[in-house]
Amino acid sequence: MQAAVVESVGGPFTIRDLDIEEPRPDEILVKITASGICHTDLSTRRAWPQSRLPMVFGHEGAGVVEVVGSAVTTVAPGDTVCLSYRSCGVCRSCASAQPAYCETGIRALNASGTRTDGSSPLIRDGSRVFGNFFGQSSFATHVLAYESNCVKVPASLNPVLAAPLGCGVQTGAGTVLIVLQPAPGSSLVVFGAGSVGLSAVMAAVAEGCSVIVVDPVGSRRAVARELGADAALDPAEYDDVAAAVRDITSGGTHCALDTTGQPAVVSQAIGALRHRGTLALVGIGTTAQFDIMALMTKGIQVRGVIEGDAIPQEFIPRLIALHGQGRLPVEKLITTYPFRDIEEAARAAVAGEVIKPVLTFG
Incomplete structure (x- = not known):
């Protein structure tokens, strides 16, 4: 796989060849077809600790499921999906249909740079690369995601439109x-x-x-x-x-x-x-x-x-329906960039030249 890796605090996105582990029982291997760049990605790379670099960011991915772990039941290989934030599914907030306030914590599941056991599925030349950002790290050609942040969407939906639905x-x-x-x-x-x-x-x-x-x-x-x-x-x-x-x-x-x-x-x-x-x-x-x-x-x-207090599996289909009715013209916000131009896309976003840059993967 290839990924846009940040190797120093506030440093640029650099495309690198990486290896990614096979999915564990609760993981889903997704081939990314589009990924939005969010302000959170850009602000976080400026403040991310050196001890957790190199790191792969990105949390508005869309793509196609390639492999699912043995415990996964909600999606299957070939499904087109939109990726969102991750939640534990068992705490009091998740049990009361408020996964955005998961008590396992935003950091542990979405912003630690690792799985909850401290491991990362990304490797370069035998050394660990941090990832698992929002349970995806979608500035990459392939990611490992989870049932809680993986939403099946129609195959007819342009992934450039699907990607920003997951967060912004x-x-x-x-x-x-x-x-x-x-x-x-x-x-x-x-x-x-x-x-x-x-x-x-x-x-x-x-x-x-x-x-x-x-x-x-x-x-x-x-x-x-x-x-x-x-x-x-x-x-x-x-x-x-x-x-x-x-x-x-x-x-x-x-x-x-x-x-x-x-x-x-x-x-x-x-x-x-x-x-x-x-x-x-x-x-x-x-x-x-x-x-x-x-x-x-x-x-x-x-x-x-x-x-937005949203449960992704319920709300993203609602957003797709609104778009289909012409009431949520997301395309008016989007400027596309090929994945190789991620640093230029990030620069344009910071400068206010574009509203929502979306990376495309050929």
Whole structure:
């Protein structure tokens, strides 16, 4: 197999020849046909510990099942699949249909660089290469995945469209459709018009909501308008973004969604809400300060969200159905790159030149 390997902290993706182990009883060997590049891949490679390098990232894979372990029953060789996040299936959260909050932990199953026993299935010249990122490490021609993160999809679905469904689209659309559940005619403001934010826009428009987008990049604001947003604001043009949103919505939005993780933006999102409004936080950040009295006196709810609260096996088919109805035009977010050009794709994503780069494998 070949994989895009990161060999130093913050270093480039370098295509290397690797060996991959045969699947264990609970594992699924998938030949990758497309893989989305997510902001998480790019931010994580900048902070990944040197002790866990070299490493293969990637967590929006799509492909074809080649071999299944003896305990696997949900997919078979020849099935086309979309890969998502991994969960244990047995903890309290998983048992209560909330696998995104698996108590085994995001790190242990999705971001440790190894299987839970500390091993990695990837080898180069006799030495271990770390992987198993989100139970896949899809910046590679082949991966080992699991039943919890492997979703069968129609063979007719273009893998370039299928790949981003497993994380970015699922997170944005799921936050709207599963968590916020805005009523038709209600309003939503989305801070950040990347793939997650614009997926939220598409889902909200599909539900008949009025949507405002806030983003400093003009091309992304234009896409937001094309997708049905009623307004797209450049924050640099306003002294008080929250006040501008309240003016547009006659007192504030019913819901807000922050994809940035930036404390100042989170404060703007809170300020943009009307009484009893709800803010969903999906952007990765560190700390933020809230005006507690503003939350209390307005009855505002703040909700952290992982992967849109989605159960991939249930929600990804729903996303595919919405796309088939023309209500989730994911293709408008995508720019494709051949796998060999992964570093250029990553550069373009960081520079804001593209919204959702998707790698293709010939």
